[in-house]
Amino acid sequence: MSERNRRAFLIGIFGAVGVFAVLFFLVGGRSVLGSLSGADPTLVAATFAFGLCWLLAWSLMLRTVLATLGVDVPLAKSFLIYAGAVFANNVTPFGQAGGEPVAALLISKVSRARYETGFAGIASVDVLNVVPSLSLVLVSVGYYATNFAVGDRLGTAVGSALASVFGIAVLLLLAWRYRHVLVEWTAGAAAAVVDRFGTDQGDPADLEGEIRERSSRFFDHVERVATSRERLATVLGLSLLGWLFQGAALVAAFAAVGHDVPVYVVLFAIPLGNLAGVAPLPGGLGGIEAAFVALLVPTTGVAAPAVTAAVLIYRGAIYWMPVLIGGGSVTAFGVRSLA
Template sequence: MDKKTVFFLGVSLVILAVMLYLVGIDQVIAALKIAKLEFIAIAIAMQVFTYYLYTLRWKILNNLVDIDVGIKKLLPMVLVGLAVNNITPSGRGGGEPVRAYLLSREENYPMEETFATVVADRALDTFPFVVLAVLTIIGMTLTFNFDLWLLILMVVAVIAIVIILILIIYMSINPNFGARVDGWIIGLVRRFYKKNSDELEEKIHGVIRGFQDTMKMVISNKNVLYYALPLSFVIWIFEILRVYFVFLAFGASVSPVIIGEVFILASLAGMIPLLPGGLGAVDGIMIIFYSAAGITASISAAATVIERLISFWMATILGLVILPYYGSSVLDKISLGSSDEIEEHSENEE
């Protein structure tokens, strides 16, 4: 973990500590003391099952392109990817190149194929998120008294996500547009890399062609529509139900609709690239809006602390514990933060 990431984690934890102080740490501790452990245990079990569902969806996509790797091998990679997403201020995208790199290195598959399945996996996660985000913006506009700037910010964020998703899909099915993207990337290469540019350009051509071919296979396969996409909606349902059980642990009966709205809003805040995993921003938004929904501030803060321990810190700790198994070189590649650099370094190792 580099110094920059440690700094951001420290700042985010300080922000969370200040929020808890404003709510009243003694009140939060009192609320934690009355929590029913059986409901918290259910929430933890649901989160563990969600890890399995993440892995199952990725396995389905891998099988479509003849990457035959079992869940036992994929699950640790998923956890490492989640941990990297949480500890890097990268807009929750730093773990995907690392996950693709691990699968490529450990199982000897081409990087462009493993990266394409990871991108497809992330895109499938985006579909239900966009649907729920649109419903959330509509619902919360009616439920809460939003400032206009916040409403505009949420709408812009959702539109940006949709545009990126459309561009990735369009690039995969339209050769001409893919060629334009290829040319744009080559232009950047020629601008910043003067040495051995011909070799690097040929490598980029090969990666983009392999990525397009793999994405075409994934998108056109009916199993994506029948299995992987519905599984994405199931995953989001489990995410919301987990929060519901956390509130039940504190004796607070909160509408799953309200939980879903706040959860999606907090997820949008978690995409802010300045904060690892949205620490501070996510916690603060959850506390503020749960309180606005009629839950006492102490219960809102206590439930948020438990929820983030389960959803954020559990994945982070598990992933970081597993990470040394893949070697110290992976730690170096995390700090690179670029799929191109990861691939280049993996080839150098070979």
């Protein structure tokens, strides 16, 4: 790991520790530890089993998308590739920016596909995951609102989530609408930098042509995914299944500490809580846990220490387990992009 990346990682870790320290102080750390020590081992194991099912569902998404692009990846390897992407997300500040390049490298190593093909595959998976998550938020919040009063905190969270998703959707649509202009601008800007600063990247004209060609292929791959209706429906179904497995994991985590929570609450809490992953912390570590606690305490009526304990068990399955599996796969495949 380079000195710059090591410094950013350490700053992120110290930030996460600080967030956890404040969270434990506010909710009562001793009570949280008491809830964790009394958790039902069988239900904790069920939480991790549901976490594995989530990883499998979304790795099948990736495999299906890659098949649309003409890349055949065995099921076991697709699981390890996706786990590697989640690992990179979880150890990189701002999350997704770190996972997609690593996954693209893994795909290219395993399947001999071009890098931009792998990148188009994993980027398509991440974008398509937004559709079911937004649907779950709208349906579950709508049900909650018809049966309970929506507090200011929840209303603000939902409004912020919808605004963020809408903003991202607009940017993606603009990028797609003006993709040819974007390709030309990117290629020209890179060539201009090479020409001005005299880097060792070769002839500026050759570099401009290569970037233009690779960018055009990337958008062609994305278009193939979007226009394959049968496989697109399959991918969206697998995405929804993955979100439901995450919801089942959180329900099992609450059951492990002795509490039943409504499914519709966890289904909107998970996508909303994950928005805290944009914080400059490794995979949103600390920030996501705090966001979950802030959302789940007022909506479930469960005491804050028990909610925190359940969230920590859940995050063990969704955050730490993929770190172990994905870290091993990244090492085994010899990818050093995090170095």
